[in-house]
Amino acid sequence: xxxxxxxxxxxxxxxxxxxxxxxxxxxxxxxxxxxxxxxxxxxxxxxxxxxxxxxxxxxxxxxxxxxxxxxxxxxxxxxxxxxxxxxxxxxxxxxxxxxxxxxxxxxxxxxxxxxxxxxxxxxxxxxxxxxx
Amino acid sequence: xxxxxxxxxxxxxxxxxxxxxxxxxxxxxxxxxxxxxxxxxxxxxxxxxxxxxxxxxxxxxxxxxxxxxxxxxxxxxxxxxxxxxxxxxxxxxxxxxxxxxxxxxxxxxxxxxxxxxxxxxxxxxxxxxxxxxxxxxxxxxxxxxxxxxxxxxxxxxxxxxxxxxxxxxxxxxxxxxxxxxxxxxxxxxxxxxxxxxxxxxxxxxxxxxxxxxxxxxxxxxxxxxxxxxxxxxxxxxxxxxxxxxxxxxxxxxxxxxxxxxxxxxxxxxxxxxxxxxxxxxxxxxxxxxxxxxxxxxxxxxxxxxxxxxxxxxxxxxxxxxxxxxxxxxxxxxxxxxxxxxxxxxxxxxxxxxxxxxxxxxx
Numbered sequence: 064x065x066x067x068x069x070x071x072x073x074x075x076x077x078x079x080x081x082x083x084x085x086x087x088x089x090x091x092x093x094x095x096x097x098x099x100x101x102x103x104x105x106x107x108x109x110x111x112x113x114x115x116x117x118x119x120x121x122x123x124x125x126x127x128x129x130x131x132x133x134x135x136x137x138x139x140x141x142x143x144x145x146x147x148x149x150x151x152x153x154x155x156x157x158x159x160x161x162x163x164x165x166x167x168x169x170x171x172x173x174x175x176x177x178x179x180x181x182x183x184x185x186x187x188x189x190x191x192x193x194x195x
Numbered sequence: 196x197x198x199x200x201x202x203x204x205x206x207x208x209x210x211x212x213x214x215x216x217x218x219x220x221x222x223x224x225x226x227x228x229x230x231x232x233x234x235x236x237x238x239x240x241x242x243x244x245x246x247x248x249x250x251x252x253x254x255x256x257x258x259x260x261x262x263x264x265x266x267x268x269x270x271x272x273x274x275x276x277x278x279x280x281x282x283x284x285x286x287x288x289x290x291x292x293x294x295x296x297x298x299x300x301x302x303x304x305x306x307x308x309x310x311x312x313x314x315x316x317x318x319x320x321x322x323x324x325x326x327x328x329x330x331x332x333x334x335x336x337x338x339x340x341x342x343x344x345x346x347x348x349x350x351x352x353x354x355x356x357x358x359x360x361x362x363x364x365x366x367x368x369x370x371x372x373x374x375x376x377x378x379x380x381x382x383x384x385x386x387x388x389x390x391x392x393x394x395x396x397x398x399x400x401x402x403x404x405x406x407x408x409x410x411x412x413x414x415x416x417x418x419x420x421x422x423x424x425x426x427x428x429x430x431x432x433x434x435x436x437x438x439x440x441x442x443x444x445x446x447x448x449x450x451x452x453x454x455x456x457x458x459x460x461x462x463x464x465x466x467x468x469x470x471x472x473x474x475x476x477x478x479x480x481x482x483x484x485x486x487x488x489x490x491x492x493x494x495x496x497x498x499x500x501x502x503x504x505x506x507x508x509x510x511x512x513x514x515x516x517x518x519x520x521x522x523x524x525x526x527x528x529x530x531x532x533x534x535x536x537x538x539x540x541x542x543x544x545x546x547x548x549x550x551x552x553x554x555x556x557x
Contacts, residue, residue, distance in 0.1 A: 112200040118507045121500065130501040176197070 066157070066164040069093060073161065075102070080127065082107045082117040083163075091170045093154060095163055098125045098138040104154040104165045109134060110173040111149070127151075149173070210514030211524070213531050213542035218349040219504045223538070223545050224450040231429050231537045233257035233308045236319045238431050238444055241458060242270065242302040243337040244282065251286045253278045255446055256308055263296065263304045264288055272296035272306040300324045300433075301331030301460070303442070320427065323390035327423050327435050329416035336440065339474055340459030342483070346492055348499030350430045350445040350453040351534075356491050357424065357432040357443070358383075358391055358526040361515075365494050368403065368486050375399065382519045383526040389428030389533025391526040395421040398436070403486070409476055412438035412469060414462070426526065428533050439477035451499050457481065457488070510543075 069083040080096040094107040094116045109116055109129040121128045126144065128135040135145040143150060152173065155166035217223060233256070240252040245265045253262040253275065262275040264286055273291035296306040299316040301324075312319075324331075346353070356362055360381075377396035384392050398420050400406045410419025414435060425433040430445035439459060446454040459481065461473040481488045502509075513531070517523040531542040540547060 108201070112198055114201050115507070119501070130497070175200070 066166050068162045069095060069104070069165050070163050071161050072097075072102075072158055072163050075163070078122050080116055080120045080122050082115070085165055085167045087167055091167055093165060093167075094120070095156065095165070096120070096122050096127055096138055098122050098127070100125055100139045102156050102158060102163060103127075103138045103151075104156040104163075105151050106171050106173060108173070110151065111147075113173075113175055204509055208510050208512055208514070210512060211528055212510045212512050212514070214545055215502045215506070215509045215511055216545050217531075217534075217542055218351060218499075218502045219450050219506065220546065221450050221504065223540075224447065226538050226540075227429070227447065228257045230539075231534070232447070233259075234537070235309075235429060236297075236305045236307045236312070236314075236316050238300075238303040238305050238427075238442065239263060239272070240304050241336070241338050241442075241460070242298050242304060243335075243460075243463070244341075245270070245304075247284065249284045249286075250282070251284065252282050252304075253280065256306070259308060261294065261306060261308075262286060262288075262291075263306065270296055270298050270304050272304070274308075300328075301440070302336050319388060321387040321390060323386040323392050323425050323427060324433070326392055326394070327414075327417075327425065327433070330414040330423075330435060331440065333415040335463040336460045337463040337465070338458050339461050339470060340477055340482075341457070343454060343456045344492060345448065345452065345454050346496055346499070347451055347503075348453060348495040349451055349502070350447040352495045352498045352502075353443070353445055353453060353455060353491075354426065354430045354432070354530070355527065356495055357434075358426045358530060359524060360393070360521045362491070362494060366487055366490050379521055381521040383521065383523060383529075384519070385525060385529040389530050391426045391529055393424040393426070393521070393526075395423045398422050400437075406479065409437040412472055412476070414438065414440065426530075428530060429537075434481075436476070436480060439473050439480075441477065441481055450504055451502075 067085050067087065069085055075081045075095055075097040077097045080094055082092060082094050085091040085093055092107045093104050096103045107116055108114060111132055111134050114129055114131045116129060119129050119131050121130050125137055125139045126135055127138050133145050134147040136147055136151050137144055141151060152171040157164050237256050239254040240263055245252045245263060248265055248267050251262050251264040253260060260275050260278050261272055262278050263270055263272045272294045273288055274294060275291055294306050294308065295312055297316045299305055305316045381396050382394045384394060400420060401408050413419050420437045423435045432443040434441040442458045444456045448454055459477040461470050465473065478485055480486050513524040513527045515522055515524045519525050535542045
């Protein structure tokens with residue numbers, strides 16, 4: 064495996080995150096975030112509930128926040144912040160000229176529980192109220 | 196019950212819901228300006244802000260500059276394209292187009308851009324103020340507090356916050372000291388035209404750290420330490436907490452930007468000592484360093500960020516049915532029923548997308 068270009072750096076202004084594809088096999092989806100200190104390449108979903116980070120992710124300074132449930136990470140140190148309970152997985156990333164390059168050996172994914180159907184009829188039952 | 200993941204949220208719920216497009220679509224916003232804000236009665240300011248002959252107070256409704264003027268004790272409201280300052284005395288109104296206006300419900304100045312309103316203010320509010328009428332209309336009120344905030348959020352998210360009360364779990368102090376059985380038993384009461392009010396309960400202020408009982412300074416005819424709220428369609432809130440009264444008026448500035456004007460009131464007959472106490476009571480809850488207001492503003496700002504323009508459409512559930520008690524979303528359902536009627540759209544699909552277009556968008 065080798066470094067592969069995923070996009071031009073002008074496509075990801077500082078303070079944004081974009082879903083790109085590494086042209087390997089059938090294609091590997093990657094989210095590239097441009098934070099204050101550089102670029103980070105990660106799987107394109109939040110490790111919490113599979114929210115697409117291109118939609119729900121907010122990059123401010125060096126911090127990435129999934130706005131749905133406020134899981135956050137410091138993209139420079141990769142420390143967990145706010146509500147985050149799991150670390151981000153990362154690909155090595157570098158910028159060569161105007162190219163954003165990612166080193167991909169395999170697709171990084173998080174382990175999620177299998178989808179469970181939501182029973183709308185009981186969703187608002189009071190069983191959980193005492194958790195407050 | 197597992198939490199909903201991304202895929203779950205994209206499925207059409209089998210319970211009442213609306214689309215987040217109601218909050219972030221520019222075309223919807225323009226329709227709201229044209230079909231709602233240009234039609235309804237708006238409480239633009241309070242009589243006590245302009246109590247002297249010649250005083251005027253300006254505002255903006257549906258992109259139009261309006262000015263209310265005290266003309267020898269009678270309030271008149273005009274369209275005033277050139278006005279560029281919020282208040283003053285001695286405005287020349289010659290040649291300005293007069294709008295319908297009334298002073299009603301505790302001295303609020305109401306106006307509408309509608310040249311032929313089919314309802315008076317009394318008819319428009321449909322009894323939503325009845326629960327506090329004797330408290331706010333018995334004695335003349337006087338404004339003692341005004342501030343405004345421009346928040347990056349949709350105006351309806353502010354109104355939602357004033358209409359649903361599970362958001363109270365967000366408030367740290369409420370969570371640790373404010374709730375009791377009476378709190379949860381309060382009822383949401385819908386009125387025609389999309390208005391709702393929230394029935395009262397006795398607030399245990401003495402359980403709040405650093406707070407005191409407010410019974411002694413209760414508004415007229417109000418039992419001690421009661422708390423009533425009137426949520427008026429499409430975005431005006433009136434809040435009576437025993438000894439202090441607050442009103443919120445929204446001016447939408449875009450799909451994700453709103454100007455909110457906050458006013459606090461006491462009684463005109465207050466002694467200096469009484470007024471000082473009311474101000475303290477008002478500010479300790481609703482002032483910039485109070486218990487609640489800033490947390491509410493942070494909350495709706497976060498919602499605005501989550502649902503900012505261009506983000507993926509999501510379904511927002513309004514499915515709680517709990518005998519109209521405080522966490523029942525009957526108020527939200529009632530509001531969006533009226534909202535959909537004004538715009539002629541379904542809040543669940545406000546852009547009128549076909550099933551194929553919905554799938555494609557997903």
